Amino acid sequence: MSHSKLLFLACLLSSCFAFAQQPATSSEVIKTALEQKREMTKTSLVKNVPFKNIGPTIMSGRVVDLAVNPDVPTEFYVGYASGGVWHTTNNGTTFSPILDSSDTQNVGDIAVHWPTRTIYVGTGENNASRSSYAGIGILKSTDNGETWTNVGLMDAHHFAPILIHPDNPDVVTVGVTGHLYSPNEQRGIYKTTDGGQTWKQTLFVDDMSGIIDLQHSPNNYNVMYATSWTKDRKAWNFAGNGASSGIYKSTDAGETWAKVSTKNSGFPIGDGVGRIGLAVFNDDVLYAVHDSQFRRPEDKKKDDDKRGLSKDDFKSMSTSDFLALEDKKLNRFLKTNGFQEKYRAENVKQMVRSGNVKPIDLAKYLEDANSMLFDTPVVGAEVYKSTDGGKTWKKTHDDYLDGIYFSYGYYFGHIHVSPANEDHIYIYGVPIVKSKDGGKNWTSISAENVHADHHALWINPKNPNHLVDGNDGGVNITYDDGENWIKNNSPSVGQFYAINVDNEKPYNVYGGLQDNGVWKGANNARENKSWHQQGQYPWESIMGGDGMQVQIDSRNSNIVYTGYQFGNYFRLNLETGDRKYIQPKHTLGENPYRFNWQTPILLSPHNQDILYLGGNKLMRSMNKGDDWEAISDDLTHGGKKGNVAYGTLTSISESPCQFGLIYTGSDDGLVHVTKNAGGSWMNISSSFPKDLWVSRVIASQHKKERVYVTLNGYRWDNFKVYAYRSDDYGQTWKDISGNIPASPVNVIREDSENENMLYLGTDNGAYVSFDMGNSWEAFSNGVPNVAIHDIVIQPEAKDLLLGTHGRSIYKADIAPLQSMNTDMTSKAITIFELSSVRHSSRWGSSWSKWLEAFEPEKTIQFYSNVSGKKTIRILSEKGVELNSMTISADKGYNYVDYNLELTKKGRKGLLKENTSIDINEASNGKYYLPKGVYTIQINDEESKLEIK
Secondary structure (H helix, E strand, O other), X not given: OOHHHHHHHHHHHHHHHHHHHOOOOOHHHHHHHHHHHHHHHHHOOOOOOOXXXXXXXXXXXXXXXXXXXXXXXXXXXXXXXXXXXXXXXXXXXXXXXXXXXXXXXXXXEEEEEOOOOEEXXXXXXXXXXXXXXXXXXXXXXXXXXXXXXXXXXXXXXXXXXXXXXXXXXXXXXXXXXOOOOOOOOOOEEEEXXXXXXXXXXXXXOEOOEEEEEEEEEOOEEEEXXXXXXXXXXXXXXXXXXXXXXXXXXXXXXXXXXXXXXXXXXXXXXXXXXXXXXXEEOOOOOEEEEEEEEEXXXXXXXXXXXXXXXXXXXXXXXXXXXXXOOOHHHHHHXXXXXOOOXXXXXXXXXXXXXXXXXXXXXXXXXXXXXXXXXHHOOEEEEEEEEEOOOOOOOEEOOOOOOOOOOXXXXXXXXXXXXXXXXXXXXXXXXXXXXXXXXXXXXXXXXXXXXOOOOEEEEEXXXXXXXXXXXXXXXXXXXXXXXXXXXXXXXXXXXOEEEEEEEOXXXXXXXXXXXXXXXXXXXXXXXXXXXXXXXXXXOOEEEEEOOOOOOOEEOOOOOOEEEEEEOOOEEEEEEOOOOOEEEOOXXXXXXXXXXXXXXXXXXXXXXXXXXXXXXXXXXXXXXXXXXXXXXXXXXXXXXXXXXXXXXXXXXXXXXXOOOOOOXXXXXXXXXXXXXXXXXXXXXXXXXXXXXOOOEEEEEEEOOOOOOOEEEEEEOHHHOOXXXXXXXXXXXXXXXXXXXXXOOOOOEEEEEEOOXXXXXXXXXXXXXXXXXXXXXXXXXXXXXXXXXXXXXXXXXXXXXXXXXXXXXXXXXXXXXXXXXXXOOHHHHHOOEEEOOOOOEOOOOOOOOOOOOOOOOOOXXXXXXXXXXXXXXXXXXXXXXXXXXXXXXXXXXXXXXXEEEEOOEEOHHHHHHHHHHOOOOXXXXXXXXXXXXXOEEEEEEEOOXXXXXXXX
């Protein structure tokens, strides 16, 4: 048996053991959770709390699929990985979200039957990324997304393309990729002939191999091709290839299948076969792009021609050969590769002589998770063509297609052929490239306004130079085959990992996004098109890569700590533009530190010169990241063998009540505490479920002994809710998951004022508790069912901000919520204090008759302890009724917008009461309240409104 087969078998045995501990959540549990969330939303006390999306939009988010109207290509649908489905009828100038009424925003594939306007959405993307969220089956709509019906396959989790019969929207064939982190049976090819009422599995490979691509011949629905993909993703390892990966063909519309990538076909077979994408020109001609994980043969000539040393030289170098190196040559290597000044030829050789360091340690010193991601010497992208319906295949090019997939081709895997010319093909990964000679030669068609990572492409059959491209940065359109591109990024679909705020006025919001860097913008920046005219978008990019956590110096908000994946952090001075790389580095000879994809950082609330950063140990800098020391031993289980950084810290929290009272959480389920700034540590997680990702540990700001922990089972396909509170430094824990519907938890946050209030975010929504987690209420007004990755409160503004992974950032005023107490729940009506309004002569008018009149608005906020009709009366100082509204109030928080209008009768009464004023009719025919103090009355409760 080959080494790779032994390794794969070991991985499978390891998985079986692991899954015995953390079984995947069943589809029945998910179905129940979705029903529970719907019912919970209907009765929630906070269902009316209005959330506003504050963007940003320009960097967009990951597109997974496009569906373009072939007859009117200015109309199309865009599917975002975790941001829903959006519809445009004006060529991408504006978009409308159409999946918001559904139970999820996670999208894998969209398909439209244009004659009947039937839309199918396969929920759950199939890119197998770190944030490729599981779906909830296939959704169907016949009213452009006003309503959605779940038509099954809920245990599929992730979907390949959906093929609708051109003559019958009830006949659908779909590729099912299956679970991302666990084996399952519901994967392969499924077909329905009754619009999704029933499904038949027509192809099943095995429980680790799903279907990653499915295409049919453009003019013959009977001829279909599908590709299977064997993968095994764990938190610590991703094997994206296997012997069961291959190509299948059907000639009866998906009823039966035969494997065509056979031993004598010319297409690769065996353990190294990775993800495969297909493009079908006609019944006989098709292309395949293959992410080959076979290793490249060593290039002897390249080794002979190279000058100087490389890190690989040290991996097999003996001590005697190392000591024989010329000092000049060794120093050139050390300086070129950024070794610290203390590591120069003379003292490094001394360290090797003494036995403290081995030559291989110089290679290890340079290797981290980020470099290892790119250094694996795989073949990578390769293109094959068949002209006999898949019986035989031939590679189209002689050389390697470098710079397309690198070593993470699992994230891409699509190929397209022009409907007009079988020799015109497109593939994409990091750039997008085209060939006009059947794949022999390639040229890039990327541009400065096109994001690098590509996932979807549509070629206009009537104008092959017209392309619509979907990538990690949204949608781009070209009409000259990629010479020039238009950017269409009005949807607010940013995939935030983390957000934060400063204390400026107005305060700024910061956030790190998936593959779109770190951005900063004012919380009240308007999300409109005026920046096109002004030339500057109100948000600015301050860091590239995959944006991560952000810490802002409270003394000077120009000093910002942030970075990109795997712990690559910087200290920025936004005023001067200076930046310093501050990642802690292990000592030569010591085992390298392990850094999580989302490495945690924290400025001490007690001293803003002190910065914490979590590797596998907790690192502390007393001078803003210039120097570091480890203040712990390894606070994880020690890592696992694999190709993904694991055994790393994921969360850090220092108590605002006591310096040096610090908690850490790890990706392998450990929570530790130190009460003496790292002098000693205690494991306080022995009672928790094993091996789960610690998504958040939060030291209370209200009580020194209190701490909160949330665990996340997403990387086990375990969607249970894990949330805990301790009031004794973690010695004992209380489960506070309460009535939250099943969904992995990403964040928990205390309220800044009310110690009984907690906020929590899952992969499917945001919640608030008014009783320290005993029960929870669901937010829903303005916020769809989307993954909440971070929650932040701006205490002075009393704003709650939700950082979503798919719909950018939402903001809500929580002052009324912070007032919650037992008196409110027993009182019929509680009206919350109204801030004053500045009077304006602009009310009811505009500077041009062609523009709508400006109308003021004030939101009346109140709490009702029962549902029912309520009358809101606006009274003068002497009790004259100036206006009234009858509304249907819900039990809980209510928000009523009032435009400050008074009735004609109210005007007469007010003029009679105060003869010294005049109230003129505005140009829109309305009367508005003049300056003064007014009473808002609901039942017997009153509140004052002042107009200055």
